[in-house]
Amino acid sequence: MTKTARPRIARLNTTDADFDARLADLLAWESVSDAGVKQTVETVIADIRQRGDAALIDYTARFDHWQPENAAALELDQRRLSEALERIPSAQRQALETAAERIRAYAEHQRLQGWEITDAEGNLLGQKVTPLDRVGLYVPGGKAAYPSSVLMNALPAKVAGVPELVMVVPTPGGELNELVLAAAAIAGVDRAFAVGGAQAVAALAYGTETVPACDKIVGPGNIYVATAKRALFGQVGIDMVAGPSEILILCDGLTNPDWIAMDLFSQAEHDEDAQSILIAWDADYLDQVSASIERLLPQMERSEIIAQALSARGALILARDQDQAAEVANRIAPEHLELSVAEPQVLAEKIRHAGAIFMGRYTAEALGDYCAGPNHVLPTSRTARFSSPLGVYDFQKRSSLIMASAAGAAALAETASALARGEGLTAHARSAEYRDGGRD
Structure with a gap:
C-alpha cells in the first residue's frame, strides 16, 4: 500500500442507539460457499469417488500445475520427510522441536481415561476410551505454508494413540515446502501425499487405490476445502468448518498502544476477511491505538492485506467499563481473546465464550499460534459459544460399558x-x- 493509504477502521460506542445493529453487521460472516463453489466441490467429490487415483492425477495437473507420472508419485515417503528435517536451518529445527515438545506436553494432560463402577445390584457400568484408527490431516499450501498447523493437528492425534496419520498438502508447481515436511517428520506423520483441494478431502473420505480412507479429517484450508469437509461430514468426521481468523482485545488503557496495534495486525495479516477488534473503556486510549496503527502499518510486509481487513471487519469499540466490555466479548465469542488488563485472571472469570484466552499484557496471541502449548485450532465465527479448541479428545471416542x-x-x-x-x-x-x- 502507499504511505498515504490508511485503514478505515470502524469506531463504535456501546452507548450509541445503533450499537447492537452495527456490532451484528460487523460480526456477520457466511462461512458456507456460494452455489458455484458448491457445484464445483460436488463434481470433484463425485469424480474422486468414481475414478480414484486417475481423478487425483488430473486435478493435480489442473490445479497445482504439475503432472504426476502416476499415483505413486503423489506419495512422499518417510525418507523425504526425514531429509527435509536435516535440510532446514538448525534454528528452524530447534524452534519446531521446542514447539512440538510444548504442544505434546500440554496434550498429555487432555487424554481421556476409561472408567468402571459397580452399582448396588452388582451391575458393571463404565466407559471405554479408544483412539480413532486413521486420521487425515489437511495442511494448507497455497498462499502460505503452515508447519505450525502440522504440529497442532498431528501431535494431539498421536498423544491420543491414533496408529495412522495421513497428511495431504497441495504443492503448487510441484514445489514442496521443507518446513512443512520437517514438521511432519517431528510430529510422527505416517503417510504423506502431495495433493490438495477438495479432491484431497474427498480422497481422505472415500479412499482411492493409493490414498487410504480415514475416519476423521482435520486441518484448515480454503473455501473449497471447507466446503468439501462440510459436504462429507457423516461419511467422515471433521474437526470444524473454520471461518477467517479473529482476535478480540480487551484493554484497560495501560498497555503500550504499539503492542496492541501489532496484536491487531497479527490476525489481520492472515487475509482480507480476518477480524481484529479492540474494546477499551478509555476514549483517549482508542485514539492512541489508532495513531499507532497509522504509524506502524506502512512497516508491515502485508500492509495492504492488513489495511483491507481492518477496513472491512475491524473495529475500535468504546465500552462503559470493564464489566460491559466482558459482556460484549461474550456476545462476540471470539476465536482469540486477549485480556490486556491489570488483573486478567479476575476478568477471565467473567468470560463464558472464547476459543483461547490470553491473559496479561505480556501474553501476545502469537505465542499461542506457535509454541505456548495449547492448540491453535480454535472455533471461529461465534462458534465458541458451543465448541472448543482441537485437542486429544477429538481423536478419541467413547464406548459405554454395561454388564x-x-x-x-x-x-x-x-x-x-x-x-x-x-x-x-x-x-x-x-x-x-x-x-x-x-x-x-
Whole structure:
C-alpha cells in the first residue's frame, strides 16, 4: 500500500442507539460457499469417488500445475520427510522441536481415561476410551505454508494413540515446502501425499487405490476445502468448518498502544476477511491505538492485506467499563481473546465464550499460534459459544460399558419392561423380562 493509504477502521460506542445493529453487521460472516463453489466441490467429490487415483492425477495437473507420472508419485515417503528435517536451518529445527515438545506436553494432560463402577445390584457400568484408527490431516499450501498447523493437528492425534496419520498438502508447481515436511517428520506423520483441494478431502473420505480412507479429517484450508469437509461430514468426521481468523482485545488503557496495534495486525495479516477488534473503556486510549496503527502499518510486509481487513471487519469499540466490555466479548465469542488488563485472571472469570484466552499484557496471541502449548485450532465465527479448541479428545471416542449381574437383570427388568410396553415395543419388554428369572 502507499504511505498515504490508511485503514478505515470502524469506531463504535456501546452507548450509541445503533450499537447492537452495527456490532451484528460487523460480526456477520457466511462461512458456507456460494452455489458455484458448491457445484464445483460436488463434481470433484463425485469424480474422486468414481475414478480414484486417475481423478487425483488430473486435478493435480489442473490445479497445482504439475503432472504426476502416476499415483505413486503423489506419495512422499518417510525418507523425504526425514531429509527435509536435516535440510532446514538448525534454528528452524530447534524452534519446531521446542514447539512440538510444548504442544505434546500440554496434550498429555487432555487424554481421556476409561472408567468402571459397580452399582448396588452388582451391575458393571463404565466407559471405554479408544483412539480413532486413521486420521487425515489437511495442511494448507497455497498462499502460505503452515508447519505450525502440522504440529497442532498431528501431535494431539498421536498423544491420543491414533496408529495412522495421513497428511495431504497441495504443492503448487510441484514445489514442496521443507518446513512443512520437517514438521511432519517431528510430529510422527505416517503417510504423506502431495495433493490438495477438495479432491484431497474427498480422497481422505472415500479412499482411492493409493490414498487410504480415514475416519476423521482435520486441518484448515480454503473455501473449497471447507466446503468439501462440510459436504462429507457423516461419511467422515471433521474437526470444524473454520471461518477467517479473529482476535478480540480487551484493554484497560495501560498497555503500550504499539503492542496492541501489532496484536491487531497479527490476525489481520492472515487475509482480507480476518477480524481484529479492540474494546477499551478509555476514549483517549482508542485514539492512541489508532495513531499507532497509522504509524506502524506502512512497516508491515502485508500492509495492504492488513489495511483491507481492518477496513472491512475491524473495529475500535468504546465500552462503559470493564464489566460491559466482558459482556460484549461474550456476545462476540471470539476465536482469540486477549485480556490486556491489570488483573486478567479476575476478568477471565467473567468470560463464558472464547476459543483461547490470553491473559496479561505480556501474553501476545502469537505465542499461542506457535509454541505456548495449547492448540491453535480454535472455533471461529461465534462458534465458541458451543465448541472448543482441537485437542486429544477429538481423536478419541467413547464406548459405554454395561454388564448386568443376574440380580441386576432382575431388578432392572421391571423398569425396562414398563417403559418398553408403554412405547408399544413388546419385543424390548420381553427381552428384558426373559432375564428376570420370573417370566417365560
